[in-house]
Amino acid sequence: MEVFATALPALGEAWALILQPVVLGYLVLGVVMGLAVGVFPGLGGIAGLSLLLPFMFGMDPILGLALMIGMVAVVPTSDTFASVLMGIPGSSASQATVLDGFPMAKKGEAARALSAAFASSLFGGLVGASFLTVFILIARPIVLAFGLPEMLMITVLGLSMVAVLAGRFPLKGLAAAGLGLMIGTIGEADAGGSLRMASYDIPYLTDGLKLVIVGLGVFAIPEIISLLRQDRSIAKGASLGGGWLDGVKDWFANIWLSVRCSIIGVVVGIIPGLGGSVVDWIAYGHTVQTTKDKTKFGKGEVRGVIGPESSNNAKEGGGLVPTLLFGIPGSGSMAIFIGAVALLGSGDIEVGPGMLKNNLDITYSIVWLLALANVVGTVLCIAASGGIAKLTTIRFTYLAPFLFMLISFAAFQSGQNFEDLLALFAIGLIGIFLRRFDWSRPAFLIGFVLSNPVEKFTNQAFQIASFRFRKGFDVGMEYVFSPIVITLIIITVVSVILGLRQAKSIMAEGDVKSGSKRAPLVFLLVIAGYLAVALINANMIPDYNMTDKVIPLVIGSFALVCCAILLIQMMRRSEGDSIFADKEVAGEDADAPYGLWSTLAWFASLIVATWFVGFILALIGFLITFFRVRAGAGWGKTLLLAACGLGLMCLMAGLLNRDFPPGLLQGAVDLPWPLK
Amino acid sequence: MTVSNFSRRAILGIIAAAGFAVPASAEIDFTGKTIEWVIPFSETGGSAKWANFFAPLLSEELPGNPTVVVKFKPGAGSTKGANWFQDQNHKDGTLLFGTSGSTQFPYLLGDPRVRYEYTDWTPVMASGTGGVAYLNAEDGAKFDGSANGLMDIDFIYGSQGATRLDLVPLLAWQMLGMNVEPVFGIKGRGDGRLMFERGEATIDYQTSSGYLKGSADMVAAGEAVPIMTWGALDGDGNIVRDPTFPEIPTFKEVCEATDGCETSGEAWDAWKAFFVAGFPVQKLAFLPAGTPQDVIDTYTAAFEAVVARADFAEISSKRVGKYSVFTGDAAQNALGTATSVPAEAKSYVLDWLNSSYGVQLN
Numbered sequence A: 001m002e003v004f005a006t007a008l009p010a011l012g013e014a015w016a017l018i019l020q021p022v023v024l025g026y027l028v029l030g031v032v033m034g035l036a037v038g039v040f041p042g043l044g045g046i047a048g049l050s051l052l053l054p055f056m057f058g059m060d061p062i063l064g065l066a067l068m069i070g071m072v073a074v075v076p077t078s079d080t081f082a083s084v085l086m087g088i089p090g091s092s093a094s095q096a097t098v099l100d101g102f103p104m105a106k107k108g109e110a111a112r113a114l115s116a117a118f119a120s121s122l123f124g125g126l127v128g129a130s131f132l133t134v135f136i137l138i139a140r141p142i143v144l145a146f147g148l149p150e151m152l153m154i155t156v157l158g159l160s161m162v163a164v165l166a167g168r169f170p171l172k173g174l175a176a177a178g179l180g181l182m183i184g185t186i187g188e189a190d191a192g193g194s195l196r197m198a199s200y201d202i203p204y205l206t207d208g209l210k211l212v213i214v215g216l217g218v219f220a221i222p223e224i225i226s227l228l229r230q231d232r233s234i235a236k237g238a239s240l241g242g243g244w245l246d247g248v249k250d251w252f253a254n255i256w257l258s259v260r261c262s263i264i265g266v267v268v269g270i271i272p273g274l275g276g277s278v279v280d281w282i283a284y285g286h287t288v289q290t291t292k293d294k295t296k297f298g299k300g301e302v303r304g305v306i307g308p309e310s311s312n313n314a315k316e317g318g319g320l321v322p323t324l325l326f327g328i329p330g331s332g333s334m335a336i337f338i339g340a341v342a343l344l345g346s347g348d349i350e351v352g353p354g355m356l357k358n359n360l361d362i363t364y365s366i367v368w369l370l371a372l373a374n375v376v377g378t379v380l381c382i383a384a385s386g387g388i389a390k391l392t393t394i395r396f397t398y399l400a401p402f403l404f405m406l407i408s409f410a411a412f413q414s415g416q417n418f419e420d421l422l423a424l425f426a427i428g429l430i431g432i433f434l435r436r437f438d439w440s441r442p443a444f445l446i447g448f449v450l451s452n453p454v455e456k457f458t459n460q461a462f463q464i465a466s467f468r469f470r471k472g473f474d475v476g477m478e479y480v481f482s483p484i485v486i487t488l489i490i491i492t493v494v495s496v497i498l499g500l501r502q503a504k505s506i507m508a509e510g511d512v513k514s515g516s517k518r519a520p521l522v523f524l525l526v527i528a529g530y531l532a533v534a535l536i537n538a539n540m541i542p543d544y545n546m547t548d549k550v551i552p553l554v555i556g557s558f559a560l561v562c563c564a565i566l567l568i569q570m571m572r573r574s575e576g577d578s579i580f581a582d583k584e585v586a587g588e589d590a591d592a593p594y595g596l597w598s599t600l601a602w603f604a605s606l607i608v609a610t611w612f613v614g615f616i617l618a619l620i621g622f623l624i625t626f627f628r629v630r631a632g633a634g635w636g637k638t639l640l641l642a643a644c645g646l647g648l649m650c651l652m653a654g655l656l657n658r659d660f661p662p663g664l665l666q667g668a669v670d671l672p673w674p675l676k
Numbered sequence B: 001m002t003v004s005n006f007s008r009r010a011i012l013g014i015i016a017a018a019g020f021a022v023p024a025s026a027e028i029d030f031t032g033k034t035i036e037w038v039i040p041f042s043e044t045g046g047s048a049k050w051a052n053f054f055a056p057l058l059s060e061e062l063p064g065n066p067t068v069v070v071k072f073k074p075g076a077g078s079t080k081g082a083n084w085f086q087d088q089n090h091k092d093g094t095l096l097f098g099t100s101g102s103t104q105f106p107y108l109l110g111d112p113r114v115r116y117e118y119t120d121w122t123p124v125m126a127s128g129t130g131g132v133a134y135l136n137a138e139d140g141a142k143f144d145g146s147a148n149g150l151m152d153i154d155f156i157y158g159s160q161g162a163t164r165l166d167l168v169p170l171l172a173w174q175m176l177g178m179n180v181e182p183v184f185g186i187k188g189r190g191d192g193r194l195m196f197e198r199g200e201a202t203i204d205y206q207t208s209s210g211y212l213k214g215s216a217d218m219v220a221a222g223e224a225v226p227i228m229t230w231g232a233l234d235g236d237g238n239i240v241r242d243p244t245f246p247e248i249p250t251f252k253e254v255c256e257a258t259d260g261c262e263t264s265g266e267a268w269d270a271w272k273a274f275f276v277a278g279f280p281v282q283k284l285a286f287l288p289a290g291t292p293q294d295v296i297d298t299y300t301a302a303f304e305a306v307v308a309r310a311d312f313a314e315i316s317s318k319r320v321g322k323y324s325v326f327t328g329d330a331a332q333n334a335l336g337t338a339t340s341v342p343a344e345a346k347s348y349v350l351d352w353l354n355s356s357y358g359v360q361l362n
Helices: A002-018 A021-038 A044-056 A061-085 A092-106 A110-145 A148-165 A170-184 A211-230 A244-253 A255-270 A279-289 A303-326 A332-343 A360-393 A396-415 A419-436 A441-471 A473-480 A483-503 A518-539 A543-572 A596-613 A615-630 A635-655 A664-668 B003-018 B046-061 B076-086 B101-109 B167-175 B189-197 B208-220 B251-257 B266-278 B293-308 B312-319 B328-339 B343-357
Strands: B034-039 B067-072 B095-099 B122-127 B131-136 B154-159 B179-184 B203-207 B224-229 B283-287 B325-327
Touching: A002 A021, A002 A061, A002 A110, A002 A360, A021 A044, A021 A061, A021 A360, A044 A061, A044 A332, A044 B067, A061 A092, A061 A110, A061 A303, A061 A332, A061 A360, A092 A110, A092 A211, A092 A279, A092 A303, A092 A360, A092 A441, A110 A244, A110 A255, A110 A303, A110 A360, A148 A170, A148 A279, A148 A441, A148 A483, A170 A441, A170 A518, A170 A543, A211 A396, A211 A419, A211 A441, A211 A596, A244 A255, A244 A360, A255 A279, A255 A303, A279 A303, A279 A441, A279 A483, A303 A332, A303 A360, A303 B189, A332 B046, A396 A419, A396 A596, A396 A615, A396 A635, A419 A441, A419 A596, A441 A473, A441 A543, A441 B154, A441 B179, A518 A543, A596 A615, A596 A664, A615 A635, B034 B046, B034 B076, B046 B067, B046 B095, B046 B283, B046 B293, B076 B095, B076 B101, B101 B266, B101 B328, B101 B343, B122 B293, B122 B328, B131 B167, B131 B208, B154 B167, B154 B189, B154 B203, B167 B179, B167 B251, B167 B266, B167 B343, B189 B203, B189 B208, B203 B208, B208 B224, B224 B251, B266 B328, B266 B343, B283 B293, B283 B328, B293 B312, B293 B325, B293 B328, B325 B328
Parallel strands: B034 B067, B034 B095, B154 B179
Antiparallel strands: B095 B283, B122 B283, B122 B325, B131 B203, B131 B224
């Protein structure tokens, strides 16, 4: 009770601080800026916050906080536009949204999907803030109860969602997840610094592949290419059904799902070191498991949008706990946020353990500014969603060049190397074939996302556990099998069993027809070949660096065994069996007027031209040629569209102080921005 | 040349040069320009905080008040960004680059990825920090000013990697005869502290600002016991008590009190050389190769004006700690301190890394 005696006045003071017109004005300004940055995939809160940093020095703390929080809060809301409308996962927070959101857009229900997503986001944000108001006072011991074994088990729980998303052939799903995990280990190992499938001669690979690139490559590129081949609008028949009000009604009809997923979001968000990477998959898995009719998932089930979206804004609130209580940022944007807070005012707000004692009013202001920013952002987004949804009725050939432009730019921002574009193309190819042969793309992505946490937590927990066991058997057991771990194991086992039973009815790629043996068999052999090479490569790491080789060896062997069983099955079964699923046999892709390779060549040409003359010059040529030749537009329309695209790109990059990929030309001659 | 001689000369230089102000140049004007301050780390690290702290102050003092933006080029433990900077030449004085101990150490150890050469660049500002090591309450009770009571205990330490700044604490603990098992693969010292707070790690160290922010509360609550600082250097290059923590003994004092730990000889010289390269001069700001003298003078004057601000001591102590900021020739001397270790120290550390952690850098 003593706690509440100090908390209530602080909460009152916080509201008094927030509800000043000038504070609200700054909040709205931040929200608008956040929305503008957030619709660009791959930029997100980090770019926006860096932009604000120079203005924070000496600023009135509450005004600076309002501005920054307004900006951070709406990024997971606004990136929903890209994931629902274009199938582009804007950030790790919106990956699961793509699974059902984009199919809804294809059915012409974009506005409905968007408003359901926004309503869920808003609600999640508010649930998160209410929960935090009480919880932040008692959170410290709970956060400290999550040690390495507990974090490992949460990661495993996230990984177990592969079972739900594995598709018709669980073995294919497992092999896809294994491939994702193995691709996630590329680069310098965290523990001992050994190189896996990389070399110091190719410095790009030593850092490993970035999530943005893999997300874009696996989800965005296959969809863009497929739609472009079909030469139609995203919404089939270019008609829009289902207005924004329907989406809000959908959310209200599923309000309890929204409540549960919000709580999942806050709780997982609170645990430092996991961040947002697993939250939306756990929420999606939970949604699938609690839905009676599972056949619609992956084809545009609105619950598949509501679940992950409820969790991802709530997660932002949860992420404040480690940030404010321990001074340990839960994400990149939170890290800049901590730095910026120290710049505010006279610099006496110090994020960290002293925050609750000395600045409880500021703490509460942060929590509720976040909630308020969610409300403002959501209202703006819902208002805009009807209009923006019309994008899905435009002939896709007019959208695609802009999307190629955006995803290339987003990919380049992740590492600022030309190789980012090559990696995007390579992963895009993997994505295209995973989609074609009905291997689960979500399983691949979950594997990739969780590769690093799985390896890190396994190694560290193992190391500490072996110390505890040396002290005594019961000391070790107590460490490894804490009540939290046991609970998580039970949840994981139940969800794997349920998931495997349900997986067959969830066809993320739709009903894929089967064809001849040759193409699926070749793809399987290529994957098995990569896994074998990666295994041999990992085995070459010297034994004293066991921590760097054990995970690739175990996972790689497992995935290779999956491939071997698949191979035997493929040899035994006859042509036409569903194991030989191939989108090029029948359906939209097979009937498309344009071929895969000629369509892909357009994207490749943009990358090749960038290598020679840099991104902006390449883009000018690409846009003009594409609109003239592929879209068959007149000169007037071509030049107007190309100018719009270029203008947008330069405006955003200029405001956010971002560079473009340079080419050989830029190496030889000095050119002014944006050409440099 | 012995280590102490070497560092004495360097430090003397720093102190001597700090006394002279360099006259500001009148011709350079940055009106309407944007200065890019590139940091080879991510937005989340200590170097980001350091640059973000100085950027707005620098903007106020440079002629024409240009916008100073901090850009991030992370990768390969900062060697990617440094290799990139090596390829940059002077254009119009709008490029500034910042390095940290994590950039200095691979350079000193001959990491194969290093393709940069510090002596090509011009340092315009340098600043340092200190560090504090502490134990959990139970083991801390056995500490009596020496490590004699700690030798039978197995400690666990959350580490970022033996070739990084963690080299300094790991080598120090080994010299004290302590049995410290590093758990590698954590991403920052904040994660190490959290591991300590959860009771998984039993020994930890933080740089000065990290200690003041997070660990001092644990000490006050009796949950942690500080055992030593790495110390600071005086004008003669001797290790003295850290001015931020005058009540905590230095590693040198603890080593002297501990049986079997020597404050002279090969191991000590190697430790001291890497300590000097990593802490008293940890972060440096550089202009690229080929920068003309008037631009260098302009930056030097601007950084001097920043340090001369009436409120500098107050605002900087919270953000970057109570440590000297070197400018001009002092920064040049600081660079010498940070980027040269005697060959014997280097080979000792390389042998130690190989035998203790199996790390081979060539």
